[in-house]
Amino acid sequence: MGFVVGINIAISLRLTGFAASIPLAPLRKFYPLHWWCVGLIVLSGIGLLLAYPAKALTNPVFYVKLLALTMALLISRYFQNFLAHPDTTAAHNRLIVKLAFLTFLLWIITITAGRFLAYTNSVLLASRFF
């Protein structure tokens, strides 16, 4: 998770205009590691979900995290395509900056929801329903 959020923060910082002298195109070289780490997050997430399915699935915070994570990753994919084939029209640049700021917000929601999962669950074991 640290690598995924970290790489996204670095690229989004650059896209918002911070350290504008960093060339954009080579930043996409960090995406293969990013997607490998996403795979690791998905695998470990499925493992945790299988261990305590009722704990997560009955908690609305889990769906907030899942939604924010999915949106953040879709934007990552969009940025990856943008870095490979940059469209530098003014309107598109404004969209990219807005998406970069949205990315920060989505990762903050993902992290916060993830931490709050441990404190907001009302059900621990599925056996409660049997």
Add this chain to the structure above:
Amino acid sequence: MIELLLQFSQTTGIYQFMHSTWGWPVIESLHFIGLCLLFGTVGVFDLRMLGMGKAIPLIELHKLVPIGVAGYLLNVVTGTMFLSSAPDQYLYNPAVQSKFLFMLLAGINMLLFYATTAAATRATPAHASAPTRARFIAAVSLACWCAVIICGRLITYYRPPYHWCTWC
């Protein structure tokens, strides 16, 4: 030591905040955000030193490092809030002790970088490899920060007195 930390957190209001309903998860979230800022800046700089994204001049990527320092300071503040609010759970915890050890190693490694090879590394142009010493330091840095994260996650599983720590 425990009494001193508890006195500090109680007189500053940290203890009352941390033991409120949402105090602990809020500060945990900030702690992880700080870590991501560190990883996204120092970690990406380390990866470039190791050869990833070679078309980026190192001197340009180094401009992200102040953001990483801000993340580190955020973690020092939030970490102090954890430690002072439940010192007995942290000071005698082998995972915390290991985490501090790896943080110390990362700190020494960083000092070594700035004392020996930072100037030569920053002068490395695009498409060129960082000096060998810098690559070694980058690998140690990434390994240390990964170990810090792992030890951080293990803290809750080695809380005293339910652990096997033989030296605490």
